[in-house]
Amino acid sequence: MPIALTRAGLVAERVTQAFWPVWTVLFVVFAPLMMGWHEIVPLEVLWGSGVIAALTLLYTLYRGVRVFAWPSEAEAIARVDARLPGRPIAALNDSQAIGAGDPASEAVWAAHLDRMAAKTRDARAVEPDLRVSSKDPFGLRYMALLVMVVALLFGSIWRVGTVADMASGADATLVTGPVWEGWIEPPAYTGKPTLYLADIIANRVQIPQGSFVTIRLYGDTGDLTVSETVSGRTDDIPPATDQQQGFEVTQSGTISIDGDGGARWNILLLDDQAPTVDLTGPVEADANGEMSQPFLAMDDYAVVAGTATIALDLARVDRRYGLTVDPDPRDAVVIDLPMPFSGDRADFEEMLIDDFSEHPFANMPVTITLQVEDALGQTGTTEPEPIILPGRRFFQPIARAVVEQRRDILWSKTNAVRAAQVLRAVSHRPDDIFPDETTYLRLRFIIRRLENIEEVGLTDDVRDEVVDALWELAVQLEEGSLADARARLERAQERLEEAMRNGASDEEIAELMQELREAMNDYMNMLAQNAEPNDGTDQPQQGESQTITQDELQALMDRIQELMEEGRMAEAMELMEQLNELMENLQVTQGEGGEGGPQTPGQQSMEDLAETLRDQQQLSDEAFRELQEQFNQGQQDGQQQGQQPGQDQGQQQGQQQGQQPGQQQGQQGQDGQQGQGGQQGQQQGQGQGQGDNTQGGLTDDSGQGGEGGGGDAGSLAERQQALRQGLNQLRDGLPGLTGDAADNAERSLERAEGAMDNAEDALREGDLPGAIDQQAEALDALRDGLRSLGQALAENQTDELREGQGTQTGNAEGRPEPERRDPLGRQMGTQGQFGSEESMLQDELNRRAEELLRELRDRSSEQTRPQEELDYLRRLLDRF
Template identity: 65%
Template structure:
């Protein structure tokens, strides 16, 4: 039994730790809770009565906890440890070895069996291992008091000192005698909070050199008879009234290097050196950037040894660089410098960072004038770092219509000097002399006449600053309306309608409120689209609306936006607010992009990026066609001859084709796709790039049998994959993250196509359909990233949804793609479509009927397992 000695001894030691923990955890908790406040020095600031009351209560609690633990503690015995080890072994072999044979003693056969039994138990006992002790006391301490006390003790060790506990004895009547055996002074060095450095306890620091940050506060406390200890220091640089060197408590700020000395019994001295706080610095890192609307972006970098607290940019008129002609020839009225707050990082370190000041100052009097921009930053010690002044023309909104530019120029002259009021009045009168040649509508002309009448009135009776600002605002609004027509007002109404609808989403509006808000949004959308069409400039080429120009793009976008709004309303009425909010964000992005795409277009040759987008769209359409045919073949497996049995009722695979879709073989392409016009499936591969042996869509029609159809679909899937591989190899080199993501997405599409081909060759149509769906999702992701990469690299390829070539191609491809239920894939690129298959209230009833039919079929266990599995996936998805 020697092999049991080690595990039994280890188990006995563990039992000892277990019983000590369970019996004395209250004692340790109370001890930690007593030491923590004393180490932090609470006794030095609290009344002596409270301190001694706390000490007495804690002492009594410690005694009670020790007695409670001693009564419950029992030293573990070896027999108990042996029994615990034995209980972890199967069959308790150790106890069996100590048993005596009860019957059969003296019988040779029985004794032989008993001996074999003992040998087996001995063999089992050799597997004995030490049993881990149970040190958990959560059941006895449900509130975690032991952890709270331990945390307080750890904090006290970090920010306090064990020396302070002895100061409790100094509070008693024999405190003077106790002081002789301990420290008679205490001191702390507290660096400024912004440095992030910890407080130092001087009693723990040996005499000698001491480096502290500039601005640190030194606090000293002297105990005992006054005059026994004195303080001498030269680090504060105090020149005025200084407290007595023997004062019991002293505090001062380190401003310079010097010496700190505590003179007396047990004193110490330090040569203090100061860690200088360096002033921050800031500099401009790039030229100012601005967009057409006048929003400026100025990059800068700032740094400090600890942290920059704040910063400003001061913009002042550079009068020497102003072209003093026309309205700027007179002396300007005083223009106060414009002070902007610099953006600071919300997270991370402020010791060194790069940020960009973004603001739109188009309406400021200094807009489009020479200015000097001075950046300044401040640290926590209020030290200021100033960058060299930067000369620039303060960006403002650019106006392109001559009449709008003239109005803005008069506004600038009026803000330059009030003496220009007569000149501004004369120029505005000249502009309004022949309104038919300059003004698009009567509203803008009447607004200008009203401004002229105000100027006449001000010229007669005088004009104060508030009236001048009001007049400048009126001129600004007039210039905006002259530049954009009514587009700005239409855009404002559209944004207001979108905000109200978003608020309704958050507040859970009723169906009636949703319908009213959607009507308001549609009306505002129609007005905005009309304004876009009215303000769009004719495309180059001599005609106002060339084929493929803005007129066509605008019509397509209008239909797409209407479908997107229908889908938003449907989701809101169904209570799916998160999805509706996501589509609402896409609608906002579409509307923002429409203002950029007006006036673009043309009939020139496509760029390499545009050609790649077209080929990807064709590949996506062909993959959708293969997916539709595979789905019809799967339906034919489950319900042979279903088309003849169902008569004229449209099936999910036929969608909106109606009677045209009935009676077609499984290999016939769907109506509505370009692939259905000539029977080709490889159009997405590019001209001349279709691999040899690519199958026609007519291959494997219903007359060839099921096996031939699957083989034909597999060959066509392989041809489509090889074509995509060739297309990917011809993609233009696009640096950046978007280009890499596009390539990865197309590689994923190839892999999914390869898996779909293998499933088709194995006859697993359900698996093939799933893999084809993955390929289509990856293709759509690749198109989005490719469009984004082309836009980022200035290759005349707009981002997704901006109405350019990509938008036309993807809209065309999306219009022609249908899901297995015959619905068009909507603007979101997901199955479910924005298209209303049924108009009116029947849409919900019909959807419920379809779900009930799916549930009924999935509950029919007589159906093939393959069909049941597919129905289950349909129910999980929809």
């Protein structure tokens, strides 16, 4: 067997070495034929190339036959024997040369033959040497193989057969005979490739609906014709002999090319399924009322668009109070569904996110219907899903009342008069419910607009203006605009208590707790900034109140939030009462003496910024009163047209006060709340007879005309300019802080300065509404700057801020503070160090700490986040 295999290997080896030029030439010849080059080159080039290829092939065959020699068995035996040590096969054929007839010599020779015979049993077939690199130093065989592989991938082996047809036909037929080409191009949204009709062997072809067929005919007109039944065309059908034809496939049928070399195909249409869409979860809302609705869309190819229709579910509306009347006609809300920017749209999940807090349907029963569409215009629709359209929830009572009347006005214009009456009744005693004079004056302005509507009617533009004003007022009442930290803290506590009673969601609880924490920090800063140095001998002895620190207060608020999220509202209310008592004790302690000292640069900047905020608020109030005076003046001028010429304006205003005593009393109560009791007398005196004040310009019933900002728009502009310049100096004197909070504070103060500049220009031009809008923007920017500056001071952990807040890392004995924990839930050491040996699985707080750590790791692995945030997350992970 080894001899036979070795001989076969020798045959392969000699065939390869003799005939490798033959298949190299064959590869080079067949590759262009498979690519169809013979169909496009001139006939002369085709024949010349064919002759050269034939001669080359004959030469290589002749050379191979001459070189090839059939291997003999002896050659195979010799090759096997050469691989064995001592050539045992040749030894077995040898004869004893000397010592013949000598028994000892013959015994030695026999033993030698036995050893050689044993070695032949290890004989193995010898592999052939198929390498021809020495004969092909330029690698021509590899080049030919590469060309052949490319032809197999991009060409067709059936094109080789057309060479015989061209060679057998007449010259005229070869040059001008009938030839055709055709393509079927599926719609782009399917993602399927274009089909070449000449490559389709089977007569049954399945293609998507909407595919476009293109056929080109070559040769003399009329030699070939095209017929089809797939387009469904009845009008404007081109002649069947047109050289180029194109049509869209709309139904199953046949396509045929009739004539010499024609073909026929049966076309089967693939049905395009309609898309589907489903809601994959309940609608959710965050603390600000922004809704999130998950959905799943599917199609056999791709979904191109989608819409969500939100319609009022009138049958489920609680028809009480302002909703008892029939609603004004209002179209359903139609919004576009979000589509993936990239990737496959055949099957995807997305989230519909939008904010409908200001829409008339907010917090009302509605139905939501999703609809998606594919490229053919087919649609898929969900069943109307009844939901409560999420919107912002208000917990402050007067804010809720304002929002409810806004809803009633949007429900029906006929509710405008009723809304004015309700709002006037609600604001009967303003000193008990309004946090400042500005909000009350704005409400009075809105009420007068509504009462005036009863005479002139309510248009759509006026209604939109009124509801926008009511929304801004409700937001201001809910969020508050107080510069005093103590009032803001009380405000945050009241909102949180309202949320406890009304069953707020987890998102709303988190937002209110964050507001309470910020108000607490501002209040602690205010206590530290207003503290006076003392010798420590008059410290009040109030038990544990001496050791209460800000960290313990934060722990108490964390516990309140945890109880509220668990639904244990009674326990949360008890802890809230304890927190209120602690804050009252802190106020008493501060009044009797504190641990204050010299202010740090950061504390001084906070105090100056708070003072700027108070001054800007006061200036905005005065500008609003000036605008109100203009509005009242316009009404009084209209009434004076029916008066006698000698009647002065002061008397007319006194009559108006007599007709509306309740309103003036409410205004006086509000003025008393603001500490401007002197205004009452001034207003009364003006109402009784000081009508001459209107001759020089705007009247001033605020009692602050002597301060340079009451009735002169120019003086208001000068005060605004002074505030802007003071803010500029404050920005230049800010302490050097680093971090995102410091950058946010700088941007907020820059935005506030720009708004002040715009307000100053508006005041100089007499545009009070524009000035009030810019002042409101400046107030918002100042509040953001104050909050960010406090956060920046805390993040930088300066010694000045620690002294200002009065915090410490432990009690007098040096033990860890109760519930004093690091961000991962571990108890702090006696020296304020992070970490301990205690178990991380001991209670609910530690479980939440593990969740926090996992969230930090997940966020740090998202490379799309800003680099500064990633660095901050890695520092947190390295530390904890």
